[in-house]
Amino acid sequence: MTTMLRQSPLAGWKTPDQLVQDQQGTATLWMVDRSLTPRFGCKGPSAGEWLAAQGLPVPAPANSWVEIHNGRIARLGRSEFLIEGSETIVSRLKSSPRADGVYPVLRQDLALALGGQAVRNLFAQTCSVNFAAMGPAAHPVVLTSMVGVGVVVIPEQIQGVPRFLLWADCTYGPYLWKTLLGIAKELGGGRVLAEIPGAQALAHESQP
């Protein structure tokens, strides 16, 4: 019997030269693969109530998110939720009995975090949404298209520097990664990183 080995959709697509460490953390642009972060999804008319019954905070407005321990709950539209958090929380949700009006969604996303001084330029070339007009304090969740692929984006500001969390269908993973990396290299002058110091909290990745 073979042992199960989870793989990121980018496994084998990230070449070693992209895995440069930037000890100063001053990269113009960085991209981190966080696809293997524990994740759960559900949708349906009772999904919000069900999550609340599980003791989790539920973002009230559509397309917004709330923070949970080691993660967040994003409300996608009105009745769908994307939950990222600790293995404990996600496992508990996955094993909870299915309730009426709650439909579990298998989340096998490509999940990326992107940041750095030039990250807004990267988004300007790849996505038509005006993220700068969104106040990060409002915790917006954006469902849009990026380089032709449907994505979910959460824009954030970390100490004044923009950072974006991005989720997409994993089958577009290599395409999305290669496309973003190509543009990022142009913008960042080759100083594009796949990993950054302190990224472990974002990555949760067992192997590249």
Add this chain to the structure above:
Amino acid sequence: MSNNHRLPRLPGEWIDRAHSIEFEFEGKHFQGFAGDTISSALWASGQRVLGRSFKYHRPRGIFSLANHDVNGMMQWGQKLNVRADVTLLEMGMQLSAVNTFGGLNKDPAKVLNHLSRFLPVGFYYKAFHGKRLFPRWERVFRTLAGLGKVNLSTPRLLTPKDYAFCAVLIVGAGPSGLAAALAAADQGADVVIVDENAQAGGSGGYQIGGELAKREATEALLVRVIAHPRIRLLTGIYAAGYYTDHWIALVDDKKMTKLRAEAVVIAAGSFEQPAVFRNNDLPGVVLGSAAQRLIYRYAVRPMQRAVVLCANADGYRVALDLIVHGVMVAAIVDLRAHHQPCDAEVELAAKGVEMHTGTCIVEALPTPGCSGVAGARIAAFANGVADAATARDIPCDGIVMSVGWAPAANLLYQAGTHMRYDDLVEQFVPDALPPGVFACGRVNGVYDFKARLLDGERAGSAAAAHVGFGEKRSVSVPVELESSSFPWPIVAHPQGKNFVDFDEDLQLKDFENAVQEGFDNIELLKRFTTNGMGPSQGKHSNMNALRILARLVDKHPREVGTTTARPFFHPVPMALLAGRGFHPVRRTPMHLRHAAMGAYFMSAGDWQRPEYYARQHKDRLECIREEVDMVRHGVGIIDVGTLGKLEIIGPQAAEFLERVYVSRYANLKIGMTRYAVMCDETGVVVDDGVVARLAEDHFYFTTTTSGATAIYRELSRLNTQWQMACGIINHTGAFAAINLAGPQSRKVLARVTTLDLSAAAFPYLAIREGKVAGIPARLMRVGFVGEWGYEIHVPAEDGVALWDALVAAGSPFGIRPFGVEAQRLLRLEKGHVIIGQDTDGLTTPFEAGLGWAVKMDKPFFIGQRSLQIVDKQPQRQRLVGFRLDQAHGGPAPQECHLVIHDGAISGRITSIGWSHILCAYIGLAMVTPELAKPDQTFEIRITDGSLVVARVTPTPFYDPEQRQQKEEA
């Protein structure tokens, strides 16, 4: 060459004299400065001929110096049609004029200048009128036409495109645009201001006319704009097109930016218009604004001795500027008989400059070889007619024209602005602007400098208020005291060569002839003469053409109207339009495993799928046949993760499926699957797949690879409409799927799972959930390829692990991966239909042989009503199996070849392939019902026109008893 025309250093000049730049033009060495354009550097060096005209190959020089000198376009290596009047000089440039044969000076095509009488207006159309000479003329025109030489080996440039946003966009950073930007930003709006020039300031920087205060005022505005925290000033970028909801295409030398503004202020200014007189195209005949740009931006003296042709105060100001910078003004020729003298005119009179009113230039006298101006022939001018009897010549080496302006209103037109002709300023001005669009300055018919500042303030304030910043200021803009444009700056000449359109070498008589031939409408006239259809898009010809037409048909210009202004306002390089292409590609998790196994990939919609797996020393067909053999006799493995994978959960899930598929699912047992056909409302087959029941209220079902997204979207729409108690989840990308097929498949699977795989516990068409190689999996016993097999679905992140485990477990059995081509042949042997290949946009389930799946006695399903109607009518076509005679040795038919019966088209081939298992070509064909009988023969017309006989054969061709998929208990 020496810089013998360079002026002493001027305040505000754009050149950097500390940085000299060497370059070549037409094989000669030149020198300019950083900040020079190609044209300014050449002009400073005394080079007057910069190119040749498109049609007659006449020598041309600087005309506008404003990005519209289309006869001064150049080739620089792989870059063609480089606009010399605005392109900055770069070290080592090697330039040549684009529209010559064998060089600018030699150019044998200049003989065309003497053949103009044989090339009348509409010649192009008339030449193509007769079919017999069409190919000959085509060759001639293809040889003569075109600008520059495309180098087909030029590498593709991945030019970026980006998106940008602002509250208020100001187009044009001249005095009115700067004032508008400040007004809008002061009210709190986020402002972007763009200008196509290398530096901002617009006419405020070069239309000095002895009034330095104007430039100082402009500079002061610019300082405030640059310092303003809410204003982004972008130079060297032009607004190329306006699209709905204030989408503006901004173009610079590297990319296109799609900017979304909440409001737009057009402060684009105006284009100075030429006068029409004989030889008005000679190098040395320039627009007044071009002369001023040469002086104040590039410190170049335009000529030594000038005649200034004017019809407004601007012309007198130009004359002052010329004198101040050492040009001898031989005469000022004013088209107007009467006018109120402006300050500049009074000053010029005091300087003793010769002036003529009610006078025109009849002809520019050429130097030998027509490479420059030797003089101006002037004559009295009244009622639009020159009095030849009064003609006299004034020697000069340059003629400066300042007779009027045309608004740069293209973006306003594109935005849907209603324009009206204003007799006071003799131009079209905005009459009714769309919401969120504002105009100011010259484009708005305001020419006085101070009035332009006020108009800018008015428009900027209104734009900011429109998007919710502050209150709209009440600003009074004074009315113009005189028209800056002369209504008829056109002088006829019996020998012609008085050009109206410099792009296409159109003369005054061309318009007269076109109207005489009946093209007396502005749109028709444009197309017949090609006026405004050259690279400058009529910026210097449309207004004069309109005036000519108005006079010829005895109408007012407002009645003639303008042609339609479409994006792009200015030509955009193809490299920028193409930009970086985004073509999404989907790959299954096992993609790299396929690549490592030698897969040759093919596109299936967005997906990349292995077509077959290449083997050393074997060709494609051999590889495919080996893959087929392995599935038929051993075990094969194929990645079917591209299938659509949907899930529906809820108390009404079964009812929902009953409605959307033609078969019945309410009675489907838990743990079983059933084939599923979906129709649209017209009863046409649109998709198929397999529906599996996992629980009473829980179904998992597949769709075709290409149909997944559309089917999910449609089902979600229907669920929204029907409001049923169920939810649909698209798990297409979330699940990896592998089909293990062949007589040995059970043994392979048994090595990696503890599931009971016996026929009793896991029968044909059953679905089971369990672990395979430790991975939670859904397994379906379905058989698209007609062998014992399992379709195994696991979370995508475990796909590779499952693949590896199955390949390892199958190794003792010689397992081989098989691709799409082998799968297609395997299913064809079974007679299984591929929706979209064996069916088309009109095929019903009855025609496709899928009638057995249709349960017409259900209360409702999509397409049922149409099928009830269709069922009562005679069938039009039917899908049948066929095979060719085993002895057939000639070329084989191909998909889409026609079926011929009794000399008429009676159908088409939808699938065909060589089955080495059956030793015959087998296929599916959509044929007329009379041919759809067992053993019926029909003919197929193949590519070479010959006919091949085929015989209708029942399907499945292979294993008709389905024994391979079911265990004999």
